[in-house]
Amino acid sequence: MKNNGQLIVLSGPSGAGKDTILKRLLEQNKNLRLSVSATTRMPRPGETDGVDYHFISKEQFHAMLDQGKMLESAEYCENCYGTPREPIENWMSQGYDVILEIEVQGGSQIKKKCPDCASIFILPPSLSALEQRLRDRGTEDEQVIQKRLATARKEIAEAVHYDYEVINDTVENAVNQINHIICAEKHKVFRNADLIERMLTNA
Amino acid sequence: MKNNGQLIVLSGPSGAGKDTILKRLLEQNKNLRLSVSATTRMPRPGETDGVDYHFISKEQFHAMLDQGKMLESAEYCENCYGTPREPIENWMSQGYDVILEIEVQGGSQIKKKCPDCASIFILPPSLSALEQRLRDRGTEDEQVIQKRLATARKEIAEAVHYDYEVINDTVENAVNQINHIICAEKHKVFRNADLIERMLTNA
Numbered sequence: 197m198k199n200n201g202q203l204i205v206l207s208g209p210s211g212a213g214k215d216t217i218l219k220r221l222l223e224q225n226k227n228l229r230l231s232v233s234a235t236t237r238m239p240r241p242g243e244t245d246g247v248d249y250h251f252i253s254k255e256q257f258h259a260m261l262d263q264g265k266m267l268e269s270a271e272y273c274e275n276c277y278g279t280p281r282e283p284i285e286n287w288m289s290q291g292y293d294v295i296l297e298i299e300v301q302g303g304s305q306i307k308k309k310c311p312d313c314a315s316i317f318i319l320p321p322s323l324s325a326l327e328q329r330l331r332d333r334g335t336e337d338e339q340v341i342q343k344r345l346a347t348a349r350k351e352i353a354e355a356v357h358y359d360y361e362v363i364n365d366t367v368e369n370a371v372n373q374i375n376h377i378i379c380a381e382k383h384k385v386f387r388n389a390d391l392i393e394r395m396l397t398n399a
Numbered sequence: 400m401k402n403n404g405q406l407i408v409l410s411g412p413s414g415a416g417k418d419t420i421l422k423r424l425l426e427q428n429k430n431l432r433l434s435v436s437a438t439t440r441m442p443r444p445g446e447t448d449g450v451d452y453h454f455i456s457k458e459q460f461h462a463m464l465d466q467g468k469m470l471e472s473a474e475y476c477e478n479c480y481g482t483p484r485e486p487i488e489n490w491m492s493q494g495y496d497v498i499l500e501i502e503v504q505g506g507s508q509i510k511k512k513c514p515d516c517a518s519i520f521i522l523p524p525s526l527s528a529l530e531q532r533l534r535d536r537g538t539e540d541e542q543v544i545q546k547r548l549a550t551a552r553k554e555i556a557e558a559v560h561y562d563y564e565v566i567n568d569t570v571e572n573a574v575n576q577i578n579h580i581i582c583a584e585k586h587k588v589f590r591n592a593d594l595i596e597r598m599l600t601n602a
Contacts, residue, residue: 352595360587383580385564392522395522
């Protein structure tokens with residue numbers, strides 16, 4: 197049963213625990229590849245080209261954009277960010293599933309271009325739990341925390357446009373649930389149209 | 400997180416192993432209830448009312464049909480068969496998931512009335528494997544086997560109208576995959592519309 201890989205879009209507010217979940221998913225699921233975004237901003241200390249981001253010039257970015265080589269793109273603080281289409285398509289044609297972590301506007305762009313992707317929104321157990329997690333980081337002052345919470349509210353309101361929601365009560369639960377979603381999506385009939393035809397032909 | 404139960408429709412050709420899968424699913428999944436069909440035919444030896452079927456009179460059947468109390472119905476060999484709506488709705492409102500095994504025409508009627516149900520089609524690994532299983536039963540003569548295979552082909556062609564397909568290569572795999580589908584369906588955003596709203600209200 198030959199299957200093309202599937203595209204999984206993961207979003208959620210800052211502090212919902214997306215990075216931990218993603219790390220665990222990639223450790224457990226050897227058929228899963230992580231899409232790396234491209235950006236025109238300069239690498240920060242410790243960041244590696246091709247791992248954290250593909251660091252490219254503004255000219256390269258706009259050329260890729262013009263050639264339709266970005267699945268989505270956004271500008272933030274005068275820097276461009278985008279999702280290169282080619283590595284995703286290559287992996288998927290080899291049967292790998294590809295996951296990408298993205299904020300809600302980017303997720304919405306991708307859903308429009310790839311309606312067959314499975315979009316998953318990670319929710320905190322509650323807004324107060326999210327606040328607690330942001331405080332526990334101990335890295336941000338009160339003003340930043342309040343701003344992040346306001347943004348989180350707006351993002352959570354966008355969760356209605358996703359296919360699935362997963363509450364990150366424990367990382368283990370959330371990861372299991374996402375694995376079940378990936379498994380279920382593989383069994384969608386529309387992803388296996390040729391299977392039924394082949395079964396009826398190769399009696 | 401209060402959740403209404405979901406409705407799961409299971410179909411597949413004779414010999415695909417639906418009964419074994421169903422039995423195992425009900426043993427493993429304590430939140431799952433089995434819908435029992437109603438019929439106007441007489442009970443066969445060993446059949447129990449309310450377990451194998453709800454055995455009812457033609458008058459009762461047609462009264463239920465007229466009152467919209469059947470989710471689907473069919474006539475076969477001058478007997479009526481149908482799926483009573485009320486027990487399914489009661490279970491679902493109590494949070495139970497309800498599964499029903501049904502042939503493809505009935506499955507299609509239910510999908511029209513309950514578009515939110517998850518419909519799963521059980522496939523044999525191949526048509527020749529299906530033929531072998533039918534022969535291994537040793538209960539049917541060649542003519543019956545050929546007739547069942549012809550029917551199976553027609554039914555399998557209808558699988559394209561289902562949401563999911565699951566190949567019964569081993570019962571364990573098939574049951575696991577169906578459990579994953581049930582889990583994934585619970586995380587569909589459209590089934591949890593109130594969750595996001597409550598999260599934003601009960602900060």
